[in-house]
Amino acid sequence: xxxxxxxxxxxxxxxxxxxxxxxxxxxxxxxxxxxxxxxxxxxxxxxxxxxxxxxxxxxxxxxxxxxxxxxxxxxxxxxxxxxxxxxxxxxxxxxxxxxxxxxxxxxxxxxxxxxxxxxxxxxxxxxxxxxxxxxxxxxxxxxxxxxxxxxxxxxxxxxxxxxxxxxxxxxxxxxxxxxxxxxxxxxxxxxxxxxxxxxxxxxxxxxxxxxxxxxxxxxxxxxxxxxxxxxxxxxxxxxxxxxxxxxxxxxxxxxxxxxxxxxxxxxxxxxxxxxxxxxxxxxxxxxxxxxxxxxxxxxxxxxxxxxxxxxxxxxxxxxxxxxxxxxxxxxxxxxxx
Numbered sequence: 583x584x585x586x587x588x589x590x591x592x593x594x595x596x597x598x599x600x601x602x603x604x605x606x607x608x609x610x611x612x613x614x615x616x617x618x619x620x621x622x623x624x625x626x627x628x629x630x631x632x633x634x635x636x637x638x639x640x641x642x643x644x645x646x647x648x649x650x651x652x653x654x655x656x657x658x659x660x661x662x663x664x665x666x667x668x669x670x671x672x673x674x675x676x677x678x679x680x681x682x683x684x685x686x687x688x689x690x691x692x693x694x695x696x697x698x699x700x701x702x703x704x705x706x707x708x709x710x711x712x713x714x715x716x717x718x719x720x721x722x723x724x725x726x727x728x729x730x731x732x733x734x735x736x737x738x739x740x741x742x743x744x745x746x747x748x749x750x751x752x753x754x755x756x757x758x759x760x761x762x763x764x765x766x767x768x769x770x771x772x773x774x775x776x777x778x779x780x781x782x783x784x785x786x787x788x789x790x791x792x793x794x795x796x797x798x799x800x801x802x803x804x805x806x807x808x809x810x811x812x813x814x815x816x817x818x819x820x821x822x823x824x825x826x827x828x829x830x831x832x833x834x835x836x837x838x839x840x841x842x843x844x845x846x847x848x849x850x851x852x853x854x855x856x857x858x859x860x861x862x863x864x865x866x867x868x869x870x871x872x873x874x875x876x877x878x879x880x881x882x883x884x885x886x887x888x889x890x891x892x893x894x895x896x897x898x899x900x901x902x903x904x905x906x907x908x909x910x911x912x913x914x915x916x917x918x919x
Contacts, residue, residue, distance in 0.1 A: 659797030696836035703840030713771035722805035772812035827893030856902035867891035
């Protein structure tokens with residue numbers, strides 16, 4: 583989240599009233615994230631998130647917002663877009679496409695445990711299954727085509743070893759995408775950006791002390807892609823050591839086991855998990871390089887460190903994140919217990 587377009591309080595107040603969301607009490611710009619203008623807006627009815635879209639067009643937005651509504655109707659805890667009297671969920675404010683969603687309760691967990699990863703894995707699988715009958719279609723706009731287009735724009739900012747890594751990994755990912763096993767991967771709507779700051783947990787744990795996931799949000803990188811890619815994105819953030827990029831085996835096993843308790847992985851998914859973990863690392867290395875070196879102006883913007891995902895990529899190449907590795911580690915732990 584960031585603030586590119588300033589919204590005066592009185593204009594936001596009138597906008598929210600037009601959607602029957604109550605009288606605005608507070609309006610605060612959000613500093614996190616990089617894609618859209620976001621405000622926390624509290625009315626006499628409830629807290630909301632007001633978003634003005636800086637890159638996505640009004641024609642693109644129905645996919646994201648209707649997907650969120652579809653998931654909400656199917657019992658997945660996600661923000662539910664507010665509709666006007668005509669049932670439209672895409673609005674206009676300050677000359678930009680806009681939307682308003684309810685604010686999920688709780689807070690993000692930036693230091694997740696295996697318990698948090700268990701909750702995320704199970705909910706991710708339920709979300710994938712709930713999206714199977716979503717009627718709209720849109721590709722993942724930050725998928726392989728975008729990687730191929732974006733890499734030449736950022737290569738000039740890299741040193742020789744980094745540039746060689748990017749070129750070789752991009753060639754590898756194009757090779758993977760051409761394989762029959764890749765084409766056989768199950769597909770459907772994915773979140774595409776489910777990092778630890780895009781999920782909320784109740785501030786009070788369950789009676790047994792376990793975390794309580796209250797929902798996923800920020801679906802504006804969603805698209806139709808392989809479910810395995812969505813899993814890989816999660817593993818690379820929720821189950822990764824932020825200091826060195828190495829996979830945390832306990833958290834990986836927790837997330838994957840919980841996911842498979844709802845939707846068991848198919849054979850092609852088991853085969854290609856290491857490759858897609860590398861691909862997911864490349865995607866965020868590229869996007870962070872783009873946002874750091876080719877930024878847009880914003881009154882509140884915190885660019886993320888691209889070096890983190892370079893480290894993650896190098897780790898996934900040196901130590902492939904395969905189910906066999908996780909299984910053998912588990913067997914070793916039992917043997918030495």
